[in-house]
Amino acid sequence: xxxxxxQPRNSPAQIEAAAWIxxxxxxxLTVADRAALEAWQAEAPANRAAFARAEATWxxxxxxxxxPALDALRVAAYALCGSAPHAKD
Amino acid sequence: MVNRQRPIEYSEQDQAVLNRxxxxxxxxxxxxxxxxxxxxxxxxxxxxxxxxxxxKRGSASELERQNLSAYVFxxxxxxxTDHLRKKITHRAGSHEPFDQNHHxxxxxxxxxxxxxxxxxxxxxxxxxxxxxxxxxxxxxRRVEGMKVKDVAARLGISVTSVERHMRVAVWHIMQxxxxxx
Numbered sequence: 001x002x003x004x005x006x007q008p009r010n011s012p013a014q015i016e017a018a019a020w021i022x023x024x025x026x027x028x029l030t031v032a033d034r035a036a037l038e039a040w041q042a043e044a045p046a047n048r049a050a051f052a053r054a055e056a057t058w059x060x061x062x063x064x065x066x067x068p069a070l071d072a073l074r075v076a077a078y079a080l081c082g083s084a085p086h087a088k089d
Numbered sequence: 090m091v092n093r094q095r096p097i098e099y100s101e102q103d104q105a106v107l108n109r110x111x112x113x114x115x116x117x118x119x120x121x122x123x124x125x126x127x128x129x130x131x132x133x134x135x136x137x138x139x140x141x142x143x144x145k146r147g148s149a150s151e152l153e154r155q156n157l158s159a160y161v162f163x164x165x166x167x168x169x170t171d172h173l174r175k176k177i178t179h180r181a182g183s184h185e186p187f188d189q190n191h192h193x194x195x196x197x198x199x200x201x202x203x204x205x206x207x208x209x210x211x212x213x214x215x216x217x218x219x220x221x222x223x224x225x226x227x228x229x230r231r232v233e234g235m236k237v238k239d240v241a242a243r244l245g246i247s248v249t250s251v252e253r254h255m256r257v258a259v260w261h262i263m264q265x266x267x268x269x270x
Contacts, residue, residue: 011264018260022252026237050263057262061231065124066206069213070232074125075173077228080221080244 016040017050021058103144110140114161121165125233126172138168208266215265219258226251227258 020037023029029037041048064070099107118136123129142164216224226244229235230251235243241251 014263014267015256015260018256018263021259022255026252053263053267054259057259057266058231060205060208060212060262063124063205064209064232065126067209067213069210071126071173073213073216073224074228074232075170077225077233078170078173080225 011050013044013046013050014053016047017054020051021054025058099144107140107144110143110161114139114158118161118165121162122169125169131172135165135168135172138172139165142168212262212266215262216258218265219261223254223258226254230255 020040023033024037037051041051064074115136118139119132122132122135126132126135139161143161216227219227222244226240229240229243230237237251237255238248241248244251
């Protein structure tokens with residue numbers, strides 16, 4: 001992780017939004033979590049926008065069909081986690 | 090790439106098991122494969138592959154009383170991996186350009202699907218900018234639909250660590266897709 005765009009720059013809202021979208025999708029949020037998420041979004045329009053962007057990013061992968069480049073990455077991923085011989089390159 | 094004519098002789102008993110498997114799992118397996126590969130024309134073969142592997146192991150009938158469903162989808166997962174791997178090596182070997190119209194599912198081309206594909210294509214390139222482990226974790230969790238704890242177990246790392254990689258991956262794609270950045 002050496003390239004500069006991997007480092008947090010001036011978008012803490014996006015970083016937080018990424019963390020939130022993970023929590024939302026890793027299991028049902030508690031009532032308190034849900035309230036915290038809503039409060040955080042209400043704090044600033046940038047937060048709300050960032051969360052919307054995180055959601056869009058997440059749902060981009062709802063239907064992963066028809067993308068050969070992605071299929072290739074999936075094979076490589078399986079190879080790396082030991083289910084198949086390494087088929088990359 | 091898949092042999093469509095498979096003149097396999099089954100015993101009466103195997104044939105009966107095969108029929109039951111077909112009735113019970115065909116539809117959900119088609120959905121399973123359909124969601125995970127772009128090759129509409131290979132779906133039937135892949136389903137068939139699953140059944141044949143189960144029969145070959147001779148364990149299907151005995152498993153029918155137990156957790157057959159889990160076993161079927163475990164087999165499906167390995168059929169899928171083999172299929173995708175074959176496709177990649179086949180393409181790499183022949184240097185054929187990938188024909189989207191031929192392989193990409195002619196029946197699935199309303200506009201939003203095309204737009205989504207285009208975005209996914211670009212996003213796949215963004216995933217390549219991530220460290221390999223981060224990319225792998227993202228794919229297993231988000232595209233293959235594994236649970237965080239299963240990804241952690243498979244890679245021998247902690248759940249916290251998987252979560253961190255996931256945040257990095259999601260954040261990276263957000264950044265790269267952001268026109269304002």
